[in-house]
Amino acid sequence: MPAFGQPPHPQFDTALKVGRPPNVQALFPHSRALLVSGKVVDRAMLAKGHAMTIAANGRSHFVIRGTLLAAQRANAAVILEIAKSEGGAAQYCATTMWNLARQVDAMCNELGITVPVAVHTDHYGIKNPADLEKAKVEIPTLFEAGVTSIAIDASHLPDDENLLANILLKDYVPTWAGYETEVGEIKGKAGLSTPQEALFLIQGLNAHGIHPDWIALNNGTTHGIEASEAGIQVELTAEIHAALAPYKLSGAQHGTSGNSSAKLREIAAKTATTKANVATALQMLSWGVQVNEYGNAVLDEAKRLIKEPGKGVTEDLWTELVAYADAKGLSAGDYKKLNLPFECRMLGLPKDVRDRMAEAVAGFVEELLVDVFNAKDTAPLAIDAILAANSYDLGPKVGVIEDPAEWTEDKIRARAKTIESDKGPEGDFDD
Known part of the structure; x- marks a missing residue:
C-alpha cells in the first residue's frame, strides 16, 4: 500500500503528464491528482481479472473524502460519480454534475491521493424528446466541468428509442471518455433484462461506431434501501454478459448497497462486471445510521432509521434531520433528500466529528x-x-463488427418489433 503522497507506480509523473484528459488538464493545470477516463479504470479491473471497483455516489463531501482515503489505502483505481437525479438541475445533493470533479481534484491534492480516479456522470436520463434536446446542450458542459465518463441512460424508453437516443448523442461525448449504456429500467425483480434486448442495443451501437465500456442491466437490483431477499440475479447477469462477449462489454452493477458480500464476490467471480455502484450505504454510514454487515440500513419496528450514539453527525443535528424529514413526510428511503439542505450544517461540525464521518465511509469502502x-x-x-x-x-476494446447498412433507423424500428420481453410495470422508477 502506498503512503499518502507516494505514487503507486515508478512512472507516476509520466502517467500524470499523458494520462489526464484534455478537459482535466485545462481545468487543473497544476494538479497532482490523476483524474482519468473511465476506460482506464475498466481496463485495470480487466487486467487483474474477476475484479470490480466501487463507483461511489459522492452525495456529500464526506462520501467523496472517505472513498478517496479508502482507494489510497487499498491502492485501487476507483470511480466517483453523481447521477443526474442526485446532482442535476433538480438536484437533491450539494454535489452536482458540475462540481464533482472540482471536489475530487481538490481533495486528491489535499490528501495526497495518487491512485487513478475517474469522475462519472451516472444515469444521465433520457425519458422523452425534450430530455434529448436538453442533453445536446448540457452534456458538453459536463465535460467542460471535468467529467471523464458518462452513462447515457435511455432505458426508460422503448428499445428502438433507447438505441436511437444513444446514437443521436454520439457526437456530444468525447471518444476518449468512459461510456456506459443501459437496457432495462431498475425495477427489482420486475421487467428483467434479456440477452435479446442487450444484444439489440449493443449491436446497433457497434454498427454506428459506438463502443460502450459498460452496460447496466435490470438484473433484479433496486436503488436505495434493499427490501428484497432476491436481489441481484447473478446467473442472468452472467448469461447476458456471455452473449455480449464478442463486443467486449464490461458490466456496471447498480444498486449494490444491501447485497451480501457473498453475492458481490459471486458477481465479481462469475460475470464481466468491473463497476459496482454504491450510494445509500455510504450516505447512511457517514451520518452514523446503524447498518448491517452489508451496508443496508437497519430499521426499528416503526420503520425508522436508527442513529448510533457517538457515530456520524452529532445527536443534536440528527434530531434536526429527523424533525425536518418528519415535517416533509419523508420515509427512511427518502432521507437522501436531506443531503442538500444539511450539507453545510455538516461541514460546520467540529473536526473530530467530520473526521469520523469520513472514516466511517473509508473503512467500509476499503x-x-x-x-x-x-x-x-x-x-x-x-x-x-x-x-x-x-x-x-x-x-x-473492439472495432466495428456489425454492418451499418443493417442498422438504419427504419431497420432499427423493424427489428425492435421482433423483441420479446416483459418491461414490467409502468411508472417513474428512480434512477
Missing part, C-alpha cells in the same frame, strides 16, 4: 475494495494501461 471486489492493487494496472497507450485515450 473492506469492499480489498475483501469483496478484488480491486486491491489495481492502481498500478491502471497506470500501466496509460503508459502502454502513451495517452489518456485508450481507444475502444
